[in-house]
Amino acid sequence: xxxxxxxxxxxxxxxxxxxxxAFGQPAAPAEDGQWxxxxxxxxxxxxxxxxxxxxxxxxxxxxxWTFSTGVTRGQEAAPIVVGDTMYIVTSYPNxxxxxxxxxxxxxxxxxxxxPAAAAQGVAxxxxxxxxxxxxxxxxxxxxxDDNVCAVDANTGKLLWKTxxxxxxxxxxxxxxxxxxxDKVLVGNAGGEFGVRGWLTAVDANSGKIAxxxxxxxxxxxxxxxxxxxxxxxxxxxxxxxxxxWPPDRWQIGGGTVWGWISYDAEQNxxxxxxxxxxxxxxxxxxxxxxxxCGVFARNPDTGQARWFYQLNPxxxxxxxxxxxxxxxxLQVDGRPRKTLLSAQRNGYxxxxxxxxxxxxxxxxxxxxxxxxxxxxxxGRIITNPEKKPQMGKVIRDVAPASPGAKDWQPCAWSxxxxxxxxxxxxxxMDYEAVEASYIEGTPYLxxxxxxxxxxxxxxxxxxxxxxxxxxxxxxxxxxxxxWSGTLATAGDVTFYGTMDGWFKAVxxxxxxxxxxxxxxxxxxGQPTTFLGPDGKQYVAILxxxxxxxxxxxxxxxxxxxxxxxxxxxxxxxxLPQHTTxxxxxxxxxxx
Amino acid sequence: MxxxxxxRTARTxxxxxxxxxxxxxxxxxxxxxxxxxxxYSLLLPVxxxxxxxxxxRPLVVQPPLAQDASLPQISDLVPGPKHNKGPSVANPxxxxxxxxxxxxxxxxxxxxxxxHAHGGGGMGPALMDEKWIYGYxxxxxxxxxxxxxxxxxxxxxxxxxxDQLWEIVAYVRSLSGLANQWAANxxxxxxxxxxxxNSIPEGTPHNSSEPxxx
Numbered sequence: 001x002x003x004x005x006x007x008x009x010x011x012x013x014x015x016x017x018x019x020x021x022a023f024g025q026p027a028a029p030a031e032d033g034q035w036x037x038x039x040x041x042x043x044x045x046x047x048x049x050x051x052x053x054x055x056x057x058x059x060x061x062x063x064x065w066t067f068s069t070g071v072t073r074g075q076e077a078a079p080i081v082v083g084d085t086m087y088i089v090t091s092y093p094n095x096x097x098x099x100x101x102x103x104x105x106x107x108x109x110x111x112x113x114x115p116a117a118a119a120q121g122v123a124x125x126x127x128x129x130x131x132x133x134x135x136x137x138x139x140x141x142x143x144x145d146d147n148v149c150a151v152d153a154n155t156g157k158l159l160w161k162t163x164x165x166x167x168x169x170x171x172x173x174x175x176x177x178x179x180x181x182d183k184v185l186v187g188n189a190g191g192e193f194g195v196r197g198w199l200t201a202v203d204a205n206s207g208k209i210a211x212x213x214x215x216x217x218x219x220x221x222x223x224x225x226x227x228x229x230x231x232x233x234x235x236x237x238x239x240x241x242x243x244x245w246p247p248d249r250w251q252i253g254g255g256t257v258w259g260w261i262s263y264d265a266e267q268n269x270x271x272x273x274x275x276x277x278x279x280x281x282x283x284x285x286x287x288x289x290x291x292x293c294g295v296f297a298r299n300p301d302t303g304q305a306r307w308f309y310q311l312n313p314x315x316x317x318x319x320x321x322x323x324x325x326x327x328x329x330l331q332v333d334g335r336p337r338k339t340l341l342s343a344q345r346n347g348y349x350x351x352x353x354x355x356x357x358x359x360x361x362x363x364x365x366x367x368x369x370x371x372x373x374x375x376x377x378x379g380r381i382i383t384n385p386e387k388k389p390q391m392g393k394v395i396r397d398v399a400p401a402s403p404g405a406k407d408w409q410p411c412a413w414s415x416x417x418x419x420x421x422x423x424x425x426x427x428x429m430d431y432e433a434v435e436a437s438y439i440e441g442t443p444y445l446x447x448x449x450x451x452x453x454x455x456x457x458x459x460x461x462x463x464x465x466x467x468x469x470x471x472x473x474x475x476x477x478x479x480x481x482x483w484s485g486t487l488a489t490a491g492d493v494t495f496y497g498t499m500d501g502w503f504k505a506v507x508x509x510x511x512x513x514x515x516x517x518x519x520x521x522x523x524x525g526q527p528t529t530f531l532g533p534d535g536k537q538y539v540a541i542l543x544x545x546x547x548x549x550x551x552x553x554x555x556x557x558x559x560x561x562x563x564x565x566x567x568x569x570x571x572x573x574x575l576p577q578h579t580t581x582x583x584x585x586x587x588x589x590x591x
Numbered sequence: 592m593x594x595x596x597x598x599r600t601a602r603t604x605x606x607x608x609x610x611x612x613x614x615x616x617x618x619x620x621x622x623x624x625x626x627x628x629x630x631y632s633l634l635l636p637v638x639x640x641x642x643x644x645x646x647x648r649p650l651v652v653q654p655p656l657a658q659d660a661s662l663p664q665i666s667d668l669v670p671g672p673k674h675n676k677g678p679s680v681a682n683p684x685x686x687x688x689x690x691x692x693x694x695x696x697x698x699x700x701x702x703x704x705x706x707h708a709h710g711g712g713g714m715g716p717a718l719m720d721e722k723w724i725y726g727y728x729x730x731x732x733x734x735x736x737x738x739x740x741x742x743x744x745x746x747x748x749x750x751x752x753x754d755q756l757w758e759i760v761a762y763v764r765s766l767s768g769l770a771n772q773w774a775a776n777x778x779x780x781x782x783x784x785x786x787x788x789n790s791i792p793e794g795t796p797h798n799s800s801e802p803x804x805x
Contacts (some may be wrong), residue, residue, distance in 0.1 A: 121706070121743020124714060192705070394782055432782045434699070441745060443705020443714070448782040551713065558720045561711025563782060569711055 031490075033531030038078035038131035038176045039410065040528070043327035044262040046412035046487045048529045052537035054491035057590060058505040058514040064538060064589040065104040071095065072581040073554050074546015076408070077131040078176070078485070078526035079585060081540075082153065084533045087139050088585060091546065092120055092127035094143045098156060102533045105587065109156030111149075119145035119167045122441065123174070124192040124566070125548035126555065130408070131176035131526065133184075135204065140184050142173035148186050148202050160207030164188075168441050170195045178261040179204055180270060180300040187257025187272070191320065192566070194278035194444030197255035197292070201303060211303035215255025215274040215291050216241045222291060223303040230307045231357040232379035234288070244288040252438055253285070254278035255292035259322025259408055262340075263300065264354060270300045271340060271354065273311075273321035279436040280318050280402075281446030283391055288313040293321045295342070297357060307357030311344055312381060316389050317370055317431065318402040319346040324410045325354075326420075331468055332360050341467055343411055343422045345404025346381065348374060351467055363470040365463070366405040366426055367454060370398050389433040389447070401429035401451040402567065403548060407483070410526065414488035417508050419464040419473055421494050425481030425549070426461055427571055428454040449567025459571060462486070462496050462504075464511060474511030480575065483549045484541075485526030495539055497523025499550060500578040503541055503586065519543035521582025522550055522575070536589055544583040545575070554581055663730040667798055682729035684761035685770040691788075692776060694762030697755045701747070703763075709779070710766035715744065719766040719791065722799035727769060732760045768793035 031049025040046045053061065069075070073091040080087050085108060086099040094115055098108040120127050123144055132141035138159060139151045146165030151158055164186065165171035170193025177186045183201040191197070197215035202208070213223040218239045230236055237243070242250055255274040263270045277285060277292040294310035311321040326341040330351060340354035347368040351360045362374035362381075372382045387398050406424035413420050429451040436446025453459045460478035465471075484497035492508040499522040505515040522545025529539045546554030551565040552572045562570035661680075684690040698704060706712075710719030725735045725744075733756060739746030751759070765775040765788040775789035 117742050118745075119743070121714065121745060123743075430782055437700050437702060439702055439750075442702035444702070445705050448709075450782050555712060555714075556717065556720075556722070557713065558711040558717035560786070561709050561717070561719060564708040564711025564717065565713045566708075569708075569713075 034083070035078075035081045035528040035530050036134040037080060037178065038133070038526055039260060039262070039324065040487070042178075042180070042263040042265065044260055044324045044410070045326055045328065045415075046410060046485065047414055047489070048487060049490045050529055050531065050537045051490035053489065053493055053505070053529070053539065053590060055493060055507050055514060058493050060590055061505060061515050061517070061539070061588045062591060063517070064587045066587070067097075067099060067105045067585040069095065069097065069542070069544070069583040069585065071583045072544060073583070074126040074128045074550055075525050075542035075544030075583055076128040076547055077542060078528050079540040079542060080132060080134055080528065081530035082134045085153070086540065087132050087134065087153070088542065089129050089132045089141045090583065091129055091544070092123070092144045094129055094141070096132060096139065096141060096149075096151060096156075098153070105585070111151050111156045111158065113143045113147065113149050113161070115143040115145040115147065116167060119172055122167050122170045122190065122193060123172045124189070126546040126551050128174050128547055130174060133177045133179055135179040138204065140177045140179060140204070142175065142177060142186055144172050144174070146171055146173050146188070148177065148184060148207070150184070150204065150207060162202050162207045162209065164200050164202065164209065169193070170441050173258075175258045175260075178263065178270070180263050183210055183300055185261050185270065185300060189256050189258035191254040191256045191258075191275040191278060192280075192443050192445060193441065194252035194254065194438050195256060196251060196253060197257055197274055199257045199272060199298075199303075201300065213296075213298065213303045213305070214241070215257065216245070216250035216253035218242055222305065223298070224305045227299075228305045228307070231309065234313070234378065234380065235290070235308050235310065240288070240290045244290040246286060249285050252278050252444065253289060253292060257322065259320070260324035260410060262325050262327050264327045267355065268299060268301070269297045269306055269354070271295060271297050271325040271327070273323060273325065275320035275322050276315050276318045279438070279444045279446040281391070281433040281436050282314055282316045282389055283433055284436060284446060286314075289315065293319065295321060295325060295340075295352070295357070297354070309352065309357045309359065309379060311350075312346055316383065316387075317398060319344075319370070319400075319404050321345070322408065323406060325352075326411070326413050327354065328413055328415075341413065341420060343406050343420065343424070343465070345400065345406060346371065347400045347405040349420070349465055349467055349470070361467075361470060365422065365465060365472065366424070367399050369428070370400065389431055391433045391435070394430050394432040396430050397428050398431050399428040399454050401427035401571075402449055403427065403481075407548070409483055409524075410485040412486045412488040412494060414492070414494075414508055416490065416492060417464070417488075418466065418468070419508065420467055421486050421488055421508070422463050422465055423482035423484055423486050423496050424461055424463070425459055425483075426454040426457060427451050427459060427481065429567060445566070448563050450562040451567045451571040453571060460498070462506070464508070476506070476511055476513065480572070480578075481549050483524040483547055487527050487529060489529060495527040495529075495541070497525065497527070497541055497543070499524065499545060499575065501543060503527075503543075503588075517586075517588065519582075519586050520584050521545045522553070522579040524550055532589070538587050538589045540585060540587045542583070542585050545579050545581065550575065552576060553579060661730075663726060663728065663734040665726050665731060665734075679728055680730040682757055682761055684757050685729070685764060686774050687761075688774045688776075690758045691761045691765055691770060691774060693755075694758035694760070695776065697751070697759050698762050701751060701759070703759070718763050721767065721794040721796050723796055724799055726798065727764070727767075727796040729757075729760050729764065732763055733757065736760070767791060767796065769796065
């Protein structure tokens with residue numbers, strides 16, 4: 001163990017943290033050189049206080065070591081680092097590896113949960129996994145077939161495994177858990193199968209289910225009681241999770257929880273989003289379809305809801321609300337506010353008051369035709385009647401397309417530059433509503449979709465956004481959607497990857513690409529950075545194309561059919577010429 | 592009769608009258624050794640001759656399906672002489688426009704379209720290309736839908752009527768130009784706008800592995 005250099009560095013980081021406080025940032029723990037959860041911290045900022053890699057020397061980055069996972073479906077997970085060990089979880093079959101940083105990534109142990117092979121058939125958008133979470137000597141992760149696993153971080157022995165969902169209903173799990181107060185918080189996926197969404201807390205020590213909060217149905221199922229104080233009138237009333245649906249439709253109403261969870265220790269509140277309602281065809285479910293496509297604030301100990309905001313009441317285009325909600329404090333109209341910052345699929349960057357759920361601002365960060373803005377008085381998005389889906393009619397030029405302006409790929413926030421770094425896509429689509437039959441365990445969609453580059457331009461972008469000035473500061477256009485996550489550092493360098501395999505270091509202030517490296521396959525993973533046992537800063541990324549955007553390669557799809565991969569294939573016809581399947585971890589460092 | 596149990600026990604004849612020498616006799620060896628064993632042992636040859644009941648043993652033991660020659664062959668490999676390939680089943684629906692159109696309607700109604708799209712695939716593999724994981728012959732496609740397959744294809748056994756199944760099979764094969772092109776759909780009314788099934792050239796279908804070998 002090389003504690004000394006880390007401690008030296010921590011002093012520097014503590015100084016940064018203090019500087020952050022001066023700007024009114026929530027007190028983040030001092031930088032310890034680790035990366036113990038996919039989002040780096042409970043605030044979900046993906047900001048590291050490490051600064052050895054900086055604007056001036058990033059060009060010298062080179063490969064330190066690599067590791068082949070042996071799995072070649074889409075790799076969306078973050079490699080997390082605890083002490084001298086790195087943990088990565090692969091896409092299906094969800095192998096958990098512990099790699100020894102003292103031995104250039106030699107395998108310490110691996111744990112194979114052996115999920116049911118049939119689960120692959122009900123995973124909507126490739127068989128991905130978004131990472132594992134370390135807490136108190138245990139590594140927690142979810143398997144595609146709905147099991148939550150707790151593994152001893154030192155030995156790789158399974159401590160407990162709890163089944164929380166059912167693949168025969170169409171439920172899978174792809175999200176990364178978050179652990180707060182010994183509660184492992186996990187949610188289901190399967191919004192394309194008419195499942196009923198939920199978030200569940202599993203006791204970290206016993207593996208027993210502590211509580212479950214559904215996203216549809218009666219208040220008792222949604223853990224909504226007298227503590228629930230939503231900001232807007234439209235979210236107040238009894239059993240809205242039943243009344244905002246045609247009779248009984250809430251039972252197959254979606255609202256899955258497959259994205260990110262953040263946590264505000266000061267208020268003891270967690271924040272997470274709910275996904276699209278089932279079916280995709282909105283004509284089959286008149287009403288606001290609560291509590292889908294929105295953001296919940298809940299007490300993580302009991303699950304009790306505090307507030308809710310619905311991003312897309314009666315969602316028309318599969319604009320899930322699951323994107324990460326960052327706990328950062330911003331100056332709004334000259335006043336410091338406790339805010340929640342989020343770039344959502346419907347194309348707006350939202351700034352919420354995280355104590356009440358009030359929308360302080362909602363600003364488009366891409367071209368939007370699906371809606372015409374957000375009414376800040378009622379909180380309601382103003383949908384565009386011209387784009388309203390109708391059975392049997394093809395609606396052209398709906399922007400953003402179903403994966404939204406930004407899908408699952410998480411942003412980063414730098415308290416130094418006060419910029420939000422957004423990896424995202426620029427896609428529009430043709431959208432045709434058709435009949436949908438609900439058959440348990442099969443897709444429940446009722447639409448034909450065909451996506452394409454918005455305005456015929458570039459399909460992706462990596463941009464820096466100023467949420468206070470509500471404007472884009474700089475942007476890097478990318479040919480393919482930027483489906484990877486990103487991170488920011490105290491060295492003012494950010495990192496992201498492209499679907500044709502380039503891993504890039506960027507000047508956080510100007511957007512200048514400082515360095516790039518071509519990995520073996522397209523990148524859709526989440527970069528992390530850490531201090532190695534030698535006291536040096538490293539950056540890690542999984543390379544392995546896939547996910548919804550890359551399914552044309554990872555699933556060998558036929559792009560002659562534009563509706564393949566729920567319409568994404570049409571926008572990705574040329575991807576197979578630019579990359580092949582892979583599943584390799586790359587770790588970079590300075591010489 | 593349970594064929595499994597039967598085949599296992601048929602190898603040993605059970606002598607019921609010999610049981611006292613079995614587990615029961617061992618429990619009190621000192622007491623019983625002389626007093627009990629001696630008279631019995633004298634009777635043993637007689638008992639063996641007259642009182643052992645032999646269990647009934649059918650000479651041929653098999654599950655009902657084992658002789659079904661109509662089962663589709665999924666593998667390209669056939670051990671030994673190569674004359675035992677299963678018969679190819681012609682699907683009359685592939686020559687009938689209306690039935691293939693019906694097949695398309697059922698393909699959408701049973702949500703096949705949700706996973707395989709209009710042939711390009713998604714959660715499930717593409718159906719319009721030349722690669723077939725579990726065979727492209729009509730009876731192979733039929734079997735895949737009915738039986739399901741281990742890596743995510745659900746089993747629709749008992750869920751879809753037989754005539755509808757064969758119509759779906761005809762439509763699925765038409766997607767890669769394998770059905771009669773004079774009868775295949777000439778237009779696609781949905782969003783797609785690509786080549787209709789009757790214009791897709793028949794390729795060289797071949798068996799292929801899963802997208803990711805495991």
